[in-house]
Amino acid sequence: xxxxxxxxxxxxxxxxxxxxxxxxxxxxxxxxxxxxxxxxxxxxxxxxxxxxxxxxxxxxxxxxxxxxxxxxxxxxxxxxxxxxxxxxxxxxxxxxxxxxxxxxxxxxxxxxxxxxxxxxxxxxxxxxxxxxxxxxxxxxxxxxxxxxxxxxxxxxxxxxxxxxxxxxxxxxxxxxxxxxxxxxxxxxxxxxxxxxxxxxxxxxxxxxxxxxxxxxxxxxxxxxxxxxxxxxxxxxxxxxxxxxxxxxxxxxxxxxxxxxxxxxxxxxxxxxxxxxxxxxx
Amino acid sequence: xxxxxxxxxxxxxxxxxxxxxxxxxxxxxxxxxxxxxxxxxxxxxxxxxxxxxxxxxxxxxxxxxxxxxxxxxxxxxxxxxxxxxxxxxxxxxxxxxxxxxxxxxxxxxxxxxxxxxxxxxxxxxxxxxxxxxxxxxxxxxxxxxxxxxxxxxxxxxxxxxxxxxxxxxxxxxxxxxxxxxxxxxxxxxxxxxxxxxxxxxxxxxxxxxxxxxxxxxxxxxxxxxxxxxxxxxxxxxxxxxxxxxxxxxxxxxxxxxxxxxxxxxxxxxxxxxxxxxxxxxxxxxxxxxxxxxxxxxxxxxxxxxxxxxxxxxxxxxxxxxxxxxxxxxxxxxxxxxxxxxxxxxxxxxxxxxxxxxxxxxxxxxxxxxxxxxxxxxxxxxxxxxxxxxx
Numbered sequence: 001x002x003x004x005x006x007x008x009x010x011x012x013x014x015x016x017x018x019x020x021x022x023x024x025x026x027x028x029x030x031x032x033x034x035x036x037x038x039x040x041x042x043x044x045x046x047x048x049x050x051x052x053x054x055x056x057x058x059x060x061x062x063x064x065x066x067x068x069x070x071x072x073x074x075x076x077x078x079x080x081x082x083x084x085x086x087x088x089x090x091x092x093x094x095x096x097x098x099x100x101x102x103x104x105x106x107x108x109x110x111x112x113x114x115x116x117x118x119x120x121x122x123x124x125x126x127x128x129x130x131x132x133x134x135x136x137x138x139x140x141x142x143x144x145x146x147x148x149x150x151x152x153x154x155x156x157x158x159x160x161x162x163x164x165x166x167x168x169x170x171x172x173x174x175x176x177x178x179x180x181x182x183x184x185x186x187x188x189x190x191x192x193x194x195x196x197x198x199x200x201x202x203x204x205x206x207x208x209x210x211x212x213x214x215x216x217x218x219x220x221x222x223x224x225x226x227x228x229x230x231x232x233x234x235x236x237x238x239x240x241x242x243x244x245x246x247x248x249x250x251x252x253x254x255x256x257x258x259x260x261x262x263x264x265x266x267x268x269x270x271x272x273x274x275x276x277x278x279x280x281x
Numbered sequence: 282x283x284x285x286x287x288x289x290x291x292x293x294x295x296x297x298x299x300x301x302x303x304x305x306x307x308x309x310x311x312x313x314x315x316x317x318x319x320x321x322x323x324x325x326x327x328x329x330x331x332x333x334x335x336x337x338x339x340x341x342x343x344x345x346x347x348x349x350x351x352x353x354x355x356x357x358x359x360x361x362x363x364x365x366x367x368x369x370x371x372x373x374x375x376x377x378x379x380x381x382x383x384x385x386x387x388x389x390x391x392x393x394x395x396x397x398x399x400x401x402x403x404x405x406x407x408x409x410x411x412x413x414x415x416x417x418x419x420x421x422x423x424x425x426x427x428x429x430x431x432x433x434x435x436x437x438x439x440x441x442x443x444x445x446x447x448x449x450x451x452x453x454x455x456x457x458x459x460x461x462x463x464x465x466x467x468x469x470x471x472x473x474x475x476x477x478x479x480x481x482x483x484x485x486x487x488x489x490x491x492x493x494x495x496x497x498x499x500x501x502x503x504x505x506x507x508x509x510x511x512x513x514x515x516x517x518x519x520x521x522x523x524x525x526x527x528x529x530x531x532x533x534x535x536x537x538x539x540x541x542x543x544x545x546x547x548x549x550x551x552x553x554x555x556x557x558x559x560x561x562x563x564x565x566x567x568x569x570x571x572x573x574x575x576x577x578x579x580x581x582x583x584x585x586x587x588x589x590x591x592x593x594x595x596x597x598x599x600x601x602x603x604x605x606x607x608x609x610x611x612x613x614x615x616x617x618x619x620x621x622x623x624x625x626x627x628x629x630x631x632x633x634x635x636x637x638x639x640x641x642x643x644x645x646x647x648x649x650x651x652x653x654x655x656x657x658x659x660x661x662x663x664x665x666x667x668x669x670x671x
Contacts, residue, residue, distance in 0.1 A: 021478055028475045029493040035508030035548065036500055038518055042511065051516045092296045099292030104285055113661055115296060118304055120657045122609025124626040125646040128633045129307030132314055132643075152304050155296065213501040216611055216626075219634065230503050237507055237616050246511070249504040260499060 036253070043250035045243050061247035071244065074232035075251075080143065081228060082211040085150035090204045092151075093158030094196075101166050112159075119156040126152070127220030134221055141223025149217045154207035161206060165199025166192075201263040209256045308650065315425045315643030321417040324365035325352040329418045332411075341411050346398055349414075353384045354392065365417075373413035379404050425644035430454075450628065454648065457624040460542060460614070461607035465554075467547040468603050472554030473596060477588065479555075480562035491559070498552040506613050509545040510536060513617070541617035550607060554599035557664070561595030562588075598664035605656040609649060625649050 042050055046058040065071045096115065100108050118126070130149050131140070139145035169192065177187045215234045222231065233248050322329045331348035335341040362380075369376040379402055386401040398405035405411075427433055427440065431448035435441045442448065479490040497505060512518050513535040520532040535541055565588075573583035611626035625645060632642035 024474060025478050025490065028471055029490065031471075031548065032493045032497050032551065034518075035505050035512060036496060038512055039504065039508035049516075050511045051514075052518055052521065092299050095292045096296035099289040099294075102285075102289065104289040105293050106290075111293065111297070113657075115300065117654075117657070118300070120605060120653060121304075121308070122611075122626060122646075122649050122653060124609060124611050124629045124633075125311065125650045125653075126304070126307060128629060128639065128642045128646050129309075129311035130303070131633055132310045132639055133303075133307040136310075148303050152300065155300065159296075209499070209501070213503055215503060216630075219630070230501070233503055233507065234612065234616075237503075237510065241510065245507055249501070249507055252501045252504055256499060256501065 039246055039249050040253065042243055042246040045246070048242065050241055050243050050246060061243045062250075064242075064244045065247050065251065068244075070227070070232060071229075071248070074227050074229045077226055078212055078229040081146050081150060081226065082208050084143070084147035085154050085211040086204050086208045088147060088151040089154035089158050089207045090200065093155045093203060093207075094162050094200055097159050097162035097166060100163065112163075115159050116156045118152050123153075123214075123216035124220075127217045130217060131220045140221060141226065143226055146218060146222045146226045146228075149221050150211040150214055151207075153214060153217065154210045157206035157210060158200075158203035161199045161203035162196060163199075165196045165202075169195045198263065202260075205256075205259045205263050208259065212252060212256065311639075311643040311646050313643075314639045315641075315647055316421050316423065317640065318419050318422055320361055320364040321368055321414075322420075324357055324361050325349065325414075325418065327351045328414065332415045332418065335411075335415065337412060337415060340406065340408055341415075345411070346405075349398070350387060350395075353380075353387050369413060369417050372417055373410055375404060375410070376413070379410065425640040426647070428641060429644040429648055450645065453623070453625055453628055456622075457608060457626075457649075460539075460546070460622070460624060461604050461610075463543055464546045464550060464607045465600050465604045467543060468551050468554040469596060469600055471547070472551055472599060473558055473592065476555045476558035476562055476595070477592070479559055480565075494552045494555045497548065502549060502612065505549055506545055506616050509541070509548065509617060513541050513544065536617055537619045539618070539622050542614050542622045545613050545617045546607060546610060549613060550603045553602045553606065554596075557599040557602065558592055558595035562592055565591045594663070598660060601656055601660045601663065605653055605660065608653055608656075 038052075041054060042052075043061060044057045044059065045054045046060065047055040065075065099105055100112055103109075105111065126149075130145075134140040134145050139148070173195070174187055174191050177191045178184070182190065212228075213230055214228070215230045218226070218228055218231045219234075222228070227235075229248060229252070233245055236242060236245055318329075325348075327348040328345065331345045332341060335345055366376055366380050369380070383398065383401050383405075387396065390396050424434065428443070429450055431443050431451050432440050433443050475490070475494075479487050479494075482490065514520075515532040515534075517535070519535060520529070523529045523533065535544070569587055569591075570583055573587045574580075578586070608624075609626055610624055611630060614622055614624050615627055626649070629642050629645045629649065632638045632645065
């Protein structure tokens, strides 16, 4: 029995209501999934146009990604910058989540809100500030500069995921370990860390996905040598839309979901426990 | 306990330092740049110090003249000098010829000579030029902040509107708020019933609906925007389907206009509406609606007086979240909108990357940063679940 239809089942009113609900649900699901479903096959088109019907399967656009200098370089850059930003944000984010765990630090709540701010502050605003700062620090158009800028955006995702997994640890487990004589470092290494690991890994995947998808800050702080895959996609979407974009999108989707599947495993189908990530821009 | 506190603080310290350096400081520098005195000060540093002592009556003391001579003899970057001359000329016509002429005369006179400025050009004996110079180099200025909302300071210091053909920023700010509001409404109109539907179902059906919300959320924003560009183009799937159904004869213009922006942004932000509403709905005891029905409430009454009030907190935080994030959108309007659909972010990007006018970019950025931060504070107060947790 549905929450919104207390009519008796089987009456014409209930049937019509059920049909409307079904149609509405199907329409919204189509709206949500159609873009994802529509773009993937076009990665394999033979044509130079991004339109249906497709003109036969081909890998020519993946070949373009692998052979064109601009695309090849941008993919390598994305991997370098993504890895750097992931390591940096996962380390500082995990440490902070551990520190904030028991609210022992003064102003824990305020700190946590501030740490999540990079999710909310418009990317363009942060981009302007970063551009001014980097011009003074000499970090403009450097790999280190882009990695640091991306890591700032990644930190909230690490913090949220690690805090979530730390909060779900039963304190009795750690108490039991120390009452059995384990020193604090052993408790941390053998109990806390393994239990927090799923959260840390999920945070790292979201961090990597965030860096992979980042365009705006990259436009402000990266030079031509640090062009990432996302920035290359953005540029070609503005100038000459080619199916290479669909191939790049395919790579990004497959990479993100493969990583997610690896770390989330079965919990993928317990969506209510997953974290949302507000997307900048 | 104190040692535990110290340890915890040490763990948090790296992130505080990291975000302090690369998040708070850049934002602060952006704000500082927007109110700093600007290029005239940069081009005439000695004069800026000396002229601050002059009260503006008559002609300034010989010290100020000496400082100006020193500044004009010093090597200065051509662009900085050019910007300063333009800025001064807009305050007092004549600087465009006066400054280069004075500079050339001083260089020709040799480093040891101490010429009189009035001899080089009689305009230096007019107080109005010195006054414009003094006004042109304040330590702080509200010029950028005023310009961001299409205002300026007149010669007498009063605030006035800029010429109507130059006044574009207010219109773009208004457009930004309107688009964000439209997207929020669209998300609420779709998200509320969809979340109710998901909460009313059970088992695999509920999981399927939630997965349909989460899959786009986990997909790159750029990929989703690209997908909408493909779907909405004139030869795109949507137009093809509508034609095949015989609903239209010619392709509908769905992209590079407001329609495209609203469709793509609604798609991107819909999950942020559905998830908070869903979270507040599943917290409702399952027997409330049957209880309302048993007590004689018609379905509409039960919805209006039981379900909707209980869904309200989720609807409110979802709306705040969507509106707040939508305000700062740049990529999606840039790709799916036309020239008349660009939001404030694109103007900021234009000033920062197009013309390197960081003062204007910072001022406009401040007008985007302040409402976003205020909404975030309200969101933090209202929502039971902190940001990032559905």
